[in-house]
Amino acid sequence: MLTTINRIKCNLNLMLFGAAFCSAAAMAGTSMPSDLASLAEHPFRSAEDRARNQHRHPVETLTFFGIQPSMSVLEIWPARGWYTEILAPYLKDQGKLTIASFRVDDGTMQDDRKIFWSRISERLTQRILKHNAHFGTVEQTEFDPPGYMYLGLAQQYDMVLSFRNAHIWNEQGYLLDVFRAVFDVLKPQGVFGIVEHRASRVSEISSSAVEGYLDESYVIAVAEQAGFKLQAKSEVNANSRDTKDYPKGVYALPPTLAMGTVERARYLAIGESDRMTLKFVKATSE
Template identity: 45%
Template sequence: MNKYLLALCFPLLFASIAGAQTPDGLQAAIDGERRSAANKARDQYRHPAETLTFFDVKDDMTVVEIWPGGGWYTEILAPYLKGRGQLYAAHFSAESTVPYFKKSLAAFKDKIAAEPEVYGELKLTVLQPPQKLTIAPEGSADRILTFRNVHNWMKSGQAETVFKAMYRALKPGGLLGVVEHRSPTYITQDPQAVSGYVREDYVIDLAEKAGFKLLDKAEINANPQDTGKHPKGVWTLPPTLRLGETQRNKYLAIGESDRMTLKFIKPDYQ
């Protein structure tokens, strides 16, 4: 498909998504009894059904989840894709010198080892830029998903490198889904995103520099009560509440951060 035909298809794609319904299998995975009450409590802020439907994740796809952390989204994606699709979890390197990375990876491995009936088909890969960038075989992924990670790559100066790695792993015509803490546009972007917030236009620019095209955006994970300016950055808000008891009720009332939800396509033309 050339770029002119692709452009003509965009309105049809938008119309299709607008009327999209959450697949039964996806809703079943979200409602599953094996998900903890604490994780389900965060659905009101993370909107997994709406988000994964917006990213058009089907149960027969090859999906890469980038830096899954403790596996909040993995708990949904693994049972949803089991038997028909393939899930790659691109986690931290076991060789990392960062204690948090090693601890997080170890906990994730324990989690998937404890439930082989759920996670037995999951393939664990490594994303530790700039050295380890093979998150999945080149050109193999239908979807790549990243949730609140862009600021971490900016902090280490590796954001452009990671977006290029994600581009390589996607099939032509594949989609990249990005959820990230959103900074108001009146705030000048800190290149290292120390606050944890990133301007939406900055993320779009990073993706487009890597070769992606913005397909659509949604306000699924928006929170208009979040100003993006807090004493301890995004970690002032729940679930971290880094100020402890100081103004705790105020930040609980705000809720989790305002987040952009962006969908990019890897064009199938060169």
């Protein structure tokens, strides 16, 4: 009789263990989805980052660029990793993500802005290492034109992505050089996806821009000079409320809000900048 009772207890324990194991497996499955929409809203991301989805449209933007989970993708200057949080888990099982971060400060940097960027890049590196279960293995390289221009091997990537960096490269005089470097590391028919603050058009041949904005036609012309072909444009990141005439340029708008408390409600109501979203291809017979 005692043996029978023990067997019943043993079987019951096995059933409970099995149920708990299956429940844990199910939770693990739901906690790490593979689709872009779920990853964009994943609780791993901060509430502030998820709130910005309404302005940055990551699912629609990445879908427009044609990203696939099996691709080898390079993200240039990911900063705090807003897009990296989505890209890394999306690619980690079948594909590969590489980030080209700002170079580490070796103690010789004099430019305060570069020191700031370096610190942000280092924090992202540490975060990726700490949260390996979410990010997976992310390759990294340093990128700081013109001295640090290495993005990878020739024809290494299926896709290269740049989110709101082009105005900085243009300001420093390296936009064409960067685009050419991107062209070299893309595979034939590879995609170069750009999102950038868009200046106001005055006419077909001119535009008006304050700090941080670039003319869309100009960006396209530079990319074509580097060898790219414009495949498509999207208005997914357009914002008609952005008048682009602020004392501190695009930085007056969220998330920077560089004007502090001055007209803060106005800038919050405008939202993030009006942005061009451009899809280029490496149209070559190589």
